[in-house]
Each structure stands twice: as structure tokens, then as C-alpha cells.
Amino acid sequence: MIESLNTPLVWVLALVVAQRLGELALASSNTRKLLARGAREVGRAHYPLFIALHSSWLVAIALTTPIDAQPIWPLIGAFVALQLIRVWVISTLGSYWTTRVITLDGAPVVRSGPYRWVKHPNYWVVVGEIAVLPLAFHNWPVAVVWSLLNAVLLKYRIGVESAALVGRVA
Numbered sequence: 001m002i003e004s005l006n007t008p009l010v011w012v013l014a015l016v017v018a019q020r021l022g023e024l025a026l027a028s029s030n031t032r033k034l035l036a037r038g039a040r041e042v043g044r045a046h047y048p049l050f051i052a053l054h055s056s057w058l059v060a061i062a063l064t065t066p067i068d069a070q071p072i073w074p075l076i077g078a079f080v081a082l083q084l085i086r087v088w089v090i091s092t093l094g095s096y097w098t099t100r101v102i103t104l105d106g107a108p109v110v111r112s113g114p115y116r117w118v119k120h121p122n123y124w125v126v127v128g129e130i131a132v133l134p135l136a137f138h139n140w141p142v143a144v145v146w147s148l149l150n151a152v153l154l155k156y157r158i159g160v161e162s163a164a165l166v167g168r169v170a
Contacts, residue, residue, distance in 0.1 A: 008071045009137055012079075013062055016133070019083070020054065026090070027099040034096070039104035043160035047100055049153055057130060057146045065137045075136035082128045088114055089122045101157070103164040120161070123154050 092113030114121035134142035
């Protein structure tokens with residue numbers, strides 16, 4: 001039984017889950033610190049939908065991909081590249097990075113790192129991840145369905161975030 005779990009799919013999913021749990025811990029810590037400094041959360045009601053989307057995406061990959069599926073290694077490489085960009089985004093935002101929309105009046109809007117070239121670079125990373133990871137294991141239905149669900153949520157989220165940043169200095 002244990003040998004049957006020693007597959008690229010299991011290892012990749014385990015690593016992604018571990019990464020996401022670490023990110024949630026960091027985001028939670030940053031959120032608490034920002035709120036203690038007087039920040040406020042905006043759009044709290046939609047946050048559980050993001051947790052559900054990302055969790056169900058990983059579960060869908062696990063349940064609908066044959067456990068012995070051989071990956072398309074260049075797409076795994078693309079997924080790794082997306083993780084490097086994610087680390088760049090997180091390190092650029094530092095203590096301001098969270099998975100929620102938290103705004104601190106008077107704090108400048110970050111315009112360094114990837115934010116020099118792209119608005120919402122973390123969301124671009126997520127768009128890529130949601131498509132690339134299932135495609136790397138030949139699972140195009142999950143890539144399509146969760147990409148569409150993500151697009152709907154991101155459209156709403158970007159509006160909430162943009163409104164929260166109005167009046168903040170660049």
C-alpha cells in the first residue's frame with residue numbers, strides 16, 4: 001500500500017498542501033499583526049469561498065487523477081516557476097502579505113518587486129497554478145472548471161481590493 005503512494009502525483013500534492021498550510025500560517029500571523037496596528041479587513045464574507053475553491057481544487061486533482069499518472073515535467077517546471085514568483089510576491093509585501101484583504105490607512109501601496117510591472121501579481125500566479133498543476137497530470141477538466149470558478153471569484157476580489165486601496169499613496 002505505501003509503495004502505491006510513492007508517485008509523482010502524491011509527492012507533488014503533498015508538497016503543495018504543505019506549502020499552502022505554511023502560507024496560511026504566515027498570512028494569519030501577518031493579519032493579526034496588521035489588525036493590531038489598526039488595519040481593517042474588507043470583504044470578509046467572500047474569504048471562505050477562496051478557502052473552499054483552493055481546497056476543492058486540490059481534492060479534485062487528488063480524486064480525479066489516476067494515482068500513477070506520469071506528469072508532464074515541463075509543466076511541473078512551470079508550476080515551480082510560479083512558486084518562485086509567489087515567493088517574490090510574498091517577500092516584496094513582507095508583513096503586508098495576507099490571504100485576506102487587509103488595509104492599513106496611511107500605509108503606502110507597494111510598487112516594488114513584481115508590482116513594478118503587474119497589478120495583482122499574486123492573482124496572476126494563482127491563475128497559472130490552477131490551470132497548470134492539473135494539466136501537468138493530464139487532467140484538463142479540473143483545469144477548466146476551477147479556472148472558471150477562480151475567474152469569477154477573482155473578478156469580485158479584485159474589485160474589493162481596488163476599492164480598499166483607493167486613497168492610499170503609491
